[in-house]
Amino acid sequence: xxxxxxxxxxxxxxxxxxxxxxxxxxxxxxxxxxxxxxxxxxxxxxxxxxxxxxxxxxxxxxxxxxxxxxxxxxxxxxxxxxxxxxxxxxxxxxxxxxxxxxxxxxxxxxxxxxxxxxxxxxxxxxxxxxxxxxxxxxxxxxxxxxxxxxxxxxxxxxxxxxxxxxxxxxxxxxxxxxxxxxxxxxxxxxxxxxxxxxxxxxxxxxxxxxxxxxxxxxxxxxxxxxxxxxxxxxxxxxxxxxxxxxxxxxxxxxxxxxxxxxxxxxxxxxxxxxxxxxxxxxxxxxxxxxxxxxxxxxxxxxxxxxxxxxxxxxxxxxxxxxxxxxxxxxxxxxxxxxxxxxxxxxxxxxxxxxxxxxxxxxxxxxxxxxxxxxxxxxxxxxxxxxxxxxxxxxxxxxxxxxxxxxxxxxxxxxxxxxxxxxxxx
Amino acid sequence: xxxxxxxxxxxxxxxxxxxxxxxxxxxxxxxxxxxxxxxxxxxxxxxxxxxxxxxxxxxxxxxxxxxxxxxxxxxxxxxxxxxxxxxxxxxxxxxxxxxxxxxxxxxxxxxxxxxxxxxxxxxxxxxxxxxxxxxxxxxxxxxxxxxxxxxxxxxxxxxxxxxxxxxxxxxxxxxxxxxxxxxxxxxxxxxxxxxxxxxxxxxxxxxxxxxxxxxxxxxxxxxxxxxxxxxxxxxxxxxxxxxxxxxxxxxxxxxxxxxxxxxxxxxxxxxxxxxxxxxxxxxxxxxxxxxxxxxxxxxxxxxxxxxxxxxxxxxxxxxxxxxxxxxxxxxxxxxxxxxxxxxxxxxxxxxxxxxxxxxxxxxxxxxxxxxxxxxxxxxxxxxxxxxxxxxxxxxxxxxxxxxxxxxxxxxxxx
Numbered sequence: 001x002x003x004x005x006x007x008x009x010x011x012x013x014x015x016x017x018x019x020x021x022x023x024x025x026x027x028x029x030x031x032x033x034x035x036x037x038x039x040x041x042x043x044x045x046x047x048x049x050x051x052x053x054x055x056x057x058x059x060x061x062x063x064x065x066x067x068x069x070x071x072x073x074x075x076x077x078x079x080x081x082x083x084x085x086x087x088x089x090x091x092x093x094x095x096x097x098x099x100x101x102x103x104x105x106x107x108x109x110x111x112x113x114x115x116x117x118x119x120x121x122x123x124x125x126x127x128x129x130x131x132x133x134x135x136x137x138x139x140x141x142x143x144x145x146x147x148x149x150x151x152x153x154x155x156x157x158x159x160x161x162x163x164x165x166x167x168x169x170x171x172x173x174x175x176x177x178x179x180x181x182x183x184x185x186x187x188x189x190x191x192x193x194x195x196x197x198x199x200x201x202x203x204x205x206x207x208x209x210x211x212x213x214x215x216x217x218x219x220x221x222x223x224x225x226x227x228x229x230x231x232x233x234x235x236x237x238x239x240x241x242x243x244x245x246x247x248x249x250x251x252x253x254x255x256x257x258x259x260x261x262x263x264x265x266x267x268x269x270x271x272x273x274x275x276x277x278x279x280x281x282x283x284x285x286x287x288x289x290x291x292x293x294x295x296x297x298x299x300x301x302x303x304x305x306x307x308x309x310x311x312x313x314x315x316x317x318x319x320x321x322x323x324x325x326x327x328x329x330x331x332x333x334x335x336x337x338x339x340x341x342x343x344x345x346x347x348x349x350x351x352x353x354x355x356x357x358x359x360x361x362x363x364x365x366x367x368x369x370x371x372x373x374x375x376x377x378x379x380x381x382x383x384x385x386x387x388x389x390x391x392x393x394x395x396x397x398x399x400x401x402x403x404x405x406x407x408x409x410x411x412x413x414x415x416x417x418x419x420x421x422x423x424x425x
Numbered sequence: 426x427x428x429x430x431x432x433x434x435x436x437x438x439x440x441x442x443x444x445x446x447x448x449x450x451x452x453x454x455x456x457x458x459x460x461x462x463x464x465x466x467x468x469x470x471x472x473x474x475x476x477x478x479x480x481x482x483x484x485x486x487x488x489x490x491x492x493x494x495x496x497x498x499x500x501x502x503x504x505x506x507x508x509x510x511x512x513x514x515x516x517x518x519x520x521x522x523x524x525x526x527x528x529x530x531x532x533x534x535x536x537x538x539x540x541x542x543x544x545x546x547x548x549x550x551x552x553x554x555x556x557x558x559x560x561x562x563x564x565x566x567x568x569x570x571x572x573x574x575x576x577x578x579x580x581x582x583x584x585x586x587x588x589x590x591x592x593x594x595x596x597x598x599x600x601x602x603x604x605x606x607x608x609x610x611x612x613x614x615x616x617x618x619x620x621x622x623x624x625x626x627x628x629x630x631x632x633x634x635x636x637x638x639x640x641x642x643x644x645x646x647x648x649x650x651x652x653x654x655x656x657x658x659x660x661x662x663x664x665x666x667x668x669x670x671x672x673x674x675x676x677x678x679x680x681x682x683x684x685x686x687x688x689x690x691x692x693x694x695x696x697x698x699x700x701x702x703x704x705x706x707x708x709x710x711x712x713x714x715x716x717x718x719x720x721x722x723x724x725x726x727x728x729x730x731x732x733x734x735x736x737x738x739x740x741x742x743x744x745x746x747x748x749x750x751x752x753x754x755x756x757x758x759x760x761x762x763x764x765x766x767x768x769x770x771x772x773x774x775x776x777x778x779x780x781x782x783x784x785x786x787x788x789x790x791x792x793x794x795x796x797x798x799x800x801x802x803x804x805x806x807x808x809x810x811x812x813x814x815x816x817x818x819x820x821x822x823x824x825x826x827x828x829x830x831x832x833x834x835x836x837x838x839x
Binding site: 032033034072073254257262263268269270271273275276277278279280281282283284285286287288289290291292293294295306307308310 | 457458459460497498681683689690696697698700701702703704705706707708709710712713714715716717718719720721722729733734735736
């Protein structure tokens with residue numbers, strides 16, 4: 001099988017992951033105790049033998065760029081192959097931000113044209129899944145399709161957030177209905193496509209007059225006018241673009257470890273590994289049903305939680321049903337219950353995050369923070385003794401001074417004055 | 426500031442580490458779960474901004490070579506310099522290295538090619554965090570020909586080291602290697618800074634001396650005292666030679682202290698290693714952990730007390746690991762009990778087996794002085810059958826059928 005040129009769409013932010021994606025794209029979101037979301041896609045590439053990858057990044061790409069670096073963790077670093085991050089750029093005549101997914105591809109047409117392969121694999125960097133792309137590419141080239149869409153059975157659920165697919169008996173896609181409200185669809189699209197390169201380029205050229213979306217303006221016309229096949233995929237896959245899905249899918253890593261099987265030697269998931277010392281569990285500590293990455297120091301009690309590298313849980317502290325990102329410290333006697341705490345946060349002594357029961361959704365993000373989990377943003381410092389209820393959102397980079405010294409009640413949002421606009425945009 | 430070249434002496438067979446160094450050089454012996462002993466020297470170099478490194482190895486170098494690789498784990502994979510492993514080779518002399526000084530002598534040509542101003546010679550088998558820049562600075566300030574890093578040791582330990590006597594400004598006036606009645610308790614740490622020309626000259630002279638044992642501490646250093654400006658710089662932080670099974674055990678266990686003697690993850694001085702790409706450790710609901718170090722990729726369902734659990738180790742339900750060091754990739758089967766033992770990599774302890782069993786502390790028959798504190802040592806890849814009972818001070822280095830079902834204290838199966 002010849003090498004396809006692979007483009008990963010990693011530009012996405014999510015309004016449904018408040019606080020967690022205020023400084024990073026979904027692709028760069030930490031996941032699973034030491035990974036970032038895009039590691040799954042990149043590891044799939046590595047394990048499928050793909051050696052040339054372009055990553056289209058526009059939204060807050062700094063943490064993504066430093067994570068990808070030279071691509072070596074995924075064997076994407078060599079003299080004649082490797083990974084390139086394609087960001088918006090200025091040109092002589094026209095300079096635009098990426099106005100849509102199709103535009104992002106169009107503005108990097110040079111890469112597509114220079115690629116030696118006849119096929120282009122387009123992936124979403126925002127999903128957690130394990131997939132061998134080789135059978136997909138094989139299927140695509142054997143079927144002679146102009147494009148192939150990876151389809152997943154809906155199992156009777158209405159794919160409200162996705163493109164629903166109508167297939168004929170031969171697996172040809174007859175219709176794509178974006179974000180349907182009604183039942184009756186058997187498949188939905190995972191946002192993973194293979195295109196014949198020349199077909200893709202021609203189609204991009206046509207739509208660039210005024211439209212810029214890969215699904216609406218490239219794929220849908222192709223379904224009508226050309227031959228688009230569906231390739232079924234039923235393996236492990238999760239969309240973590242919603243707070244609740246992110247939380248649930250993370251917790252399943254503990255409850256059903258065989259499902260994502262992060263340690264499968266046949267399909268390693270690689271990351272830019274912050275090599276840390278083994279984690280230390282102290283004398284009076286207890287750890288139960290949890291994932292613990294390296295460099296943690298646990299003196300308190302941890303239950304049904306995920307600890308990223310370098311987390312400190314001090315004496316008498318309790319962490320339950322929570323996800324704690326790298327280098328955060330949980331002070332003496334503090335409690336975290338059903339919380340997602342971003343990197344380098346300091347939770348003061350005797351704090352209680354997630355107290356009480358959820359009585360209302362978040363005031364500003366009722367759709368996202370409504371299932372009882374509270375989120376604290378990167379590098380924020382919670383002063384000693386502060387109590388934070390359920391469905392609360394506390395923005396990143398807040399100093400102790402900016403946190404009110406009172407109970408932060410269920411559904412509240414706390415953010416610095418200057419942050420309101422950004423948070424709510 | 427002139428160029429500095431580092432030479433790490435990593436040829437040691439580490440015989441007193443018994444089975445742990447049977448298949449690997451001493452610097453490649455695993456330490457504190459995911460590390461190997463040489464990580465300290467390599468990380469110290471990288472953190473000190475020293476990137477031009479020769480590693481001299483001879484004894485069973487494969488683990489070491491694989492571990493070092495391109496040096497990327499320590500950011501030592503550079504365009505213009507980097508880390509190079511030098512093995513004995515067929516050429517003008519075609520001899521094995523006979524002594525650490527001879528190892529350097531045989532590579533003198535490559536060393537001189539680097540035209541460094543100073544050559545820093547280190548052992549690859551010590552546990553410590555040290556900024557070599559301070560040592561090099563001291564060397565320059567004193568305009569020394571040779572500077573030796575020294576440390577105060579307990580009077581009862583002086584016979585294990587080279588010891589020296591100093592003048593007021595730190596100049597060494599007497600240096601003797603491993604003698605009973607040492608003249609002081611200032612021990613040489615086996616870390617030397619030579620002016621490059623002096624290294625060449627003294628190694629060449631030593632080569633021509635038929636009576637020499639070609640050892641830095643025994644032959645090279647003592648001969649330079651008096652005739653050259655030889656200085657000592659005292660180091661007062663943690664430093665340990667992991668020479669015997671007992672010290673290996675003790676130094677590893679100290680890492681469980683609060684605080685441990687060295688913060689391996691210190692942001693200012695991180696000890697780095699080449700072991701990664703493992704998922705977070707999975708601690709199940711039935712486990713209980715206390716005073717434990719858990720490596721990544723480990724799966725713990727049993728009970729772990731005061732022990733080091735290396736990466737990719739599995740402790741199954743009902744198993745109990747106490748006061749033990751379990752190196753990477755081992756599996757402790759259901760209901761097995763491991764007490765005061767060191768298990769080398771990829772061992773499997775069968776269901777219900779007991780290692781370190783009973784109150785009989787008979788010293789090991791073959792190594793009564795090295796193996797008397799009760800530690801039982803199991804070699805790499807050994808499969809302990811289910812329900813086996815293995816006593817204390819035992820050495821288990823092979824698995825002849827039936828021989829491991831019952832091993833009384835002090836016995837060896839080799």
